[in-house]
Amino acid sequence: MLKNKVQFQRGMSLSEFLALYGTEAQCVQALVAWRWPQGFVCPECGHTGHCVLRRGLYQCHHCRRQTSMTAGTLFAGTKLPLTTWLLAIYLLTQSKNGVSVMDLSRQLGTCYNSAWLMKHKLMQAMLEREQGRRLQGVIQMDDAYWGGRRRGYKRGRGTRGKTPFVAAVETDPISGKPLTMRMDRVKGFRSGEIGRWARRHLTPGAHVRSDGLWCFGAVKQAGCNHEPLVTSGPKGRQRRKSFVWVDTMLGNVKNAIAGTYHSIRAKHLPRYLAEFAYRFNRRFDLAGMVASLGAAAALTPPMPYRFVTLAEVHW
Ligand SMILES: [Zn+2]
Structure with missing residues (x-):
């Protein structure tokens, strides 16, 4: 019998993931490439000449402003290592039915609140990527x-x-x-x-x-x-x-929402719906989703906790 091409694709194995994003240095390198695909650009003056003060911290040669690679991205202000974020991205993109916050916190070894915040921020990045999609035909x-x-x-x-x-x-x-x-x-x-x-x-x-x-x-x-x-x-x-x-x-x-999440508050529903749409619309390239969500997060503005919890998400 012919196997379903989408259902049986391999995706990215955990060992493949660890070979690519297993160390903090690898994750820093990946984030810098997602954020500045053409190389560092100073957000203050647009100058490209710079030096690296320490890992992930850049100083502009022109205006001397220091810029962290996470500033202005979804990862802004995080106290967690980037390896934890990348692992969250891996778990969220490679599962068909989503991952509950409880499971995420167990697998990442973080507290429930950190896992909740990470998941909602990543779902928001998915939502923002899906917002501009127009259907046709x-x-x-x-x-x-x-x-x-x-x-x-x-x-x-x-x-x-x-x-x-x-x-x-x-x-x-x-x-x-x-x-x-x-x-x-x-x-x-x-x-x-x-x-x-x-x-x-x-x-x-x-x-x-x-x-x-x-x-x-x-x-x-x-x-x-x-x-x-x-x-x-x-x-x-x-x-x-x-x-x-x-x-x-x-x-x-x-079924997935009922099985994985049990209950979702109405104000957060758009993010959960977008999470499913994001994965479905990229199902032909399961392995590529880790880098594409990582890049999306690098281009998504920061979301303070208050915004994640209080803001009504609406299209
Ligand atoms: Zn500058």
Whole structure:
């Protein structure tokens, strides 16, 4: 039997990871290369002439300003060694269903709070990378609620306390297989909200299939075609097959969240959804995800603790 190419790819083994990022010196070298791919540039004056005072600390020849390699990045102000951060990146990217904070703290040997903060910062880097993604071509779209799902004529009722989000999967127009996806929390399933979402996240000219929920017609505001398929009644079952991928994605995400995380606060849901989308959209290069998330973190501005815990994340 032909093995599924994505499911059976090797990814990066722990020994391969340790050979690349096992020492602090290797991690420093990697971070410097991610942050300044063209070599050091002074953030104050833009000068490139510099000397290295000690590992990771640079001084500009022109204005004498000293710059730490972690300043201005997601790693700013960290007291943990970079090897711990890189190991967190490894664990987060190589697992299919995510890693709970408890597991992360056990595997990294840090306290729970440090692991929590690291995980949320890295998820924020994933979220920021996924924010600009626009879907195109043939798209399956559906409404979902974290904490339960409502279908049919009862939609909208009994959703108190549940967090609504949109799930959309771009599929290959010939094979019908999924290419990329996104999931975004929305304020509710109303035309205004879906129109706003579509203008931001869909490419004009895309062909969107959804069920008969009225608000999905608002994708036309973004210049997309809309094909509503009524999934109730005798023909509904057949039509439901048009949503096989978005249904599968939602099933996987909900199982993973329920199995790994147990409970997620609504204000943090966008980060968790982005974590799944980030991994899914890069699933063809599992091993490459360590460096790509490392580079993303090097280019993500710092996040003080207050921001991580209090800020409402919204697209
Ligand atoms: Zn300077």
